[in-house]
Amino acid sequence: MNAKFRCHFNDTCTTLLPKFIDVQRGGQSSVVLKPKSTEEVSNILKYCNERRLAVCPQGGNTGLVGGSVPVFDEIIINFTLMNKVISLDEISGALICESGCILENLDNYVRDRNLIMPLDLGAKGTCQIGGNASTNAGGLRLLRYGNLHGSILGIEAVSKNKKGCLINIIYFRST
Numbered sequence: 528m529n530a531k532f533r534c535h536f537n538d539t540c541t542t543l544l545p546k547f548i549d550v551q552r553g554g555q556s557s558v559v560l561k562p563k564s565t566e567e568v569s570n571i572l573k574y575c576n577e578r579r580l581a582v583c584p585q586g587g588n589t590g591l592v593g594g595s596v597p598v599f600d601e602i603i604i605n606f607t608l609m610n611k612v613i614s615l616d617e618i619s620g621a622l623i624c625e626s627g628c629i630l631e632n633l634d635n636y637v638r639d640r641n642l643i644m645p646l647d648l649g650a651k652g653t654c655q656i657g658g659n660a661s662t663n664a665g666g667l668r669l670l671r672y673g674n675l676h677g678s679i680l681g682i683e684a685v686s687k688n689k690k691g692c693l694i695n696i697i698y699f700r701s702t
């Protein structure tokens with residue numbers, strides 16, 4: 528837990544990043560946490576919220592604007608271990624999965640069942656569906672399927688409750 532953790536973009540990004548992003552690549556953190564479930568995320572955020580500790584959610588760390596890079600020693604919450612597909616309805620095409628699933632893995636998974644993910648981009652081998660949703664990614668299938676938000680049926684999110692201290696699980700489903 529107390530090991531120094533330095534955050535780097537992966538090689539794919541390094542070649543593509545403009546010079547001004549280099550400042551953000553120098554971000555660092557003392558702690559990286561890798562929750563395995565929504566409940567663990569909830570407990571982490573409850574703990575951090577009560578102690579007013581800053582956090583930085585991190586998916587595949589491929590985002591080009593550095594949103595996943597801690598700049599003030601924030602605690603990194605990395606979603607790599609939340610990588611399970613929960614269900615796929617092969618008739619409606621509704622996929623339920625955890626936020627740390629890598630986009631390419633999801634695409635391969637649904638492709639085996641004659642389906643296709645509505646998103647494809649150069650970072651697909653590294654980026655995670657949670658990061659894709661957070662950035663409302665477009666990509667190579669944008670003209671056909673639109674930005675990712677248009678394909679999201681619902682999310683399970685962790686957020687503060689009205690008292691501003693406890694963390695609740697919220698399930699949201701759009702129409």
Ligand SMILES: Cc1cc2nc3c(=O)[nH]c(=O)nc-3n(C[C@H](O)[C@H](O)[C@H](O)COP(=O)(O)OP(=O)(O)OC[C@H]3O[C@@H](n4cnc5c(N)ncnc54)[C@H](O)[C@@H]3O)c2cc1C
Pocket residue numbers: 539540543583584585586587588589590591593594595606626627647648649650653654655656657658659660661662663664665666667
């Ligand atoms: C080679 C390459 C090609 C690309 N091509 C395109 C393209 O064609 N079209 C396009 O739109 N974008 C493109 N991108 C950008 C792409 O959208 C992002 O890299 C990707 O969506 C981010 O996913 P990630 O898992 O890496 O998220 P990260 O970079 O880790 O995080 C991005 C943001 O999401 C937040 N976040 C991540 N996971 C979660 C979570 N589980 N819960 C809450 N917040 C979270 C982070 O805090 C951060 O603010 C490209 C990037 C690369 C490197």
